Amino acid sequence: QVFCLFVAHFKISNNISSASGYWYYSPWVGRSGWLVRMEVRKVCLSWRTVRGLSSSSRPWRASPPVFRFSVADSALLYCRFSKPAPMFLDDSFRKWARIREFVPPFGIKGQDNLIKAILSVTKEYRLTPALDSLSCRRCIIVGNGGVLANKSLGSRIDDYDIVVRLNSAPVKGFEKDVGSKTTLRITYPEGAMQRPEQYERDSLFVLAGFKWQDFKWLKYIVYKERVSASDGFWKSVATRVPKEPPEIRILNPYFIQEAAFTLIGLPFNNGLMGRGNIPTLGSVAVTMALHGCDEVAVAGFGYDMSTPNAPLHYYETVRMAAIKESWTHNIQREKEFLRKLVKARVITDLTSGI
Template identity: 35%
Template sequence: MKRIILAILLAAGVMYVVLLCNLWRTSNYWFPPTDADRKGQLIGCTFKAAISSLIKGDNFYPFLCINNFIKVSWDHGSHKLDLPYGIRGAERYFHLALSRLKNCDLFTEDDGPSCKKCVVVGNGGILRNKSLGETIDSYDVVIRMNNGPVLGYEEDVGRKTTFRLFYPESVFPDTIHYDPNTTAVLVVFKTPDLKWLWDLLSGQHLIRTNAFWKKPATQMIYKANQIRILDPTIIKKTAYEFLHLPTALSKHEKPKHPTTGLIAIAFAFHICSEVHLAGFKYNFEDRNSSLHYYGDDTMSLMIQSEYHDISAEQRFLKELVDRSIVVNLTEE
């Protein structure tokens, strides 16, 4: 019996090595051959000195690509970590989801200068009645997150969206919010997120949704050529280097993870020469104040969150402003 079990384990090991070799076969470059010029754009960009000191020259491509994500994950150490900060145990699902995407480009040749001035637009209620829409639209790149709407709020938040970070529970379910000029970036927190994307892009009907904290969208409003998958390394950097969240927990502690907003800021640091913020200031003293610039949710929901360390995020944001790493357009 022991010999049979040993033979099975050896066969499984051989199959795993074969799979890795097949995936590595086309992974001879840090960037895919069709995206080689994007590497030059990123490295050739002169980042603001304060941003360079924060990311410490760790300027890597932000999206996973089908033909080299295994190699990149090994280089970043992501193969040693489970989701949400690595790919271990989910390699097959990353491969399936990436196989449905048309490309992994960052910018197109028509997107102007490689060094871009960016604004990351949070969903905070502080954006209400600030009339920042025209200012926001003047940036080279506008980064938004989740289902923060533009339609109906243009005067305060603008019309332009270059990148929108999302996860299955936060993507727009209604095509009324579709923007052909937006690149939608999936932030993967769990394996079902990848299966969800595969199902929608393959025309499958979602059967099980119990893996999500609320029902995810049952249709993808973005086309396959608009969708990217964020490298988990950026989420890991946000959690451990920026927010200093614990890397080890006791059995009774629940893990905390960065908000999509903080991940969006970290993403911006790796693609922008200068980063400004809007909508990231919260009023913790008034539990009944508006949480978002849209809807009726109040700050009480954020204060009660067990999934995020909001205090750590606010300290980090204050540090960014104090060190002149970013400019906060909604600072009061």
């Protein structure tokens, strides 16, 4: 049995630190709306540790506790971070005002019928029962960056409860550096693997819908209908995903909205997709993990623009300079966002690329 304690450390301006138990999402914010340098850690202790602490008159001076997990939990760097955010869309998606008011990629406006049709077949809206039952959920987002190459992090990555991979980043042949385990593969039509044999057997396929055509594509996939290559895609897309409907999910688009406007601070543009206001899938996945995981790590993140000839991805020869051609992303703003999380120890960067 596992018990969870919440311990918040408040760093006051005169450098006096105080600690208080059982605090979560404190309303203590500064005048500008930011929390006053607050760091929250959720510590999950075994029953033996809790019993040992409670039996001591000076619990924190007792024998060293046996921690099952030590968790840096939360985006308390951001006072507007919203606690209740389901990882995937479920059959109550139309009740979510935050996404109902925006068109893709920041919401679901105009997509009700498509989403309803998809969910009526998939009928699964959560992680697996085993993952849902975990008291402390350790997650890692594996990016596609060339910084992963030759790091031999495979076994360390596989040790996490949830391993999230993005788009078509391959595993086979790269296990030593990127691991062999995949829990979630988040993608959109143009980024999805096109060869059925590339898909991992035990992973969930998760759509991140950036435009209305993406939801239409997923409906084709779920219903095993013919996918037309001329359906508004900017490159060829997968015509088949070797997953049964219960293995398919729709990522909550609120994470795209929150990553863009609340956490990274990209241009609002009246809530429409525009130049430089679309977060990368990596930042979206991190935002999702901040809501759904107790410990968050990343690997393979970071674009070093000072080395234009370095490999952009660990699995191909495209160079770093190619990322400058993207009109949708603001790489510098995203780097600042991720660095803030790393510096505050909200997330751990295994490859030190951020």
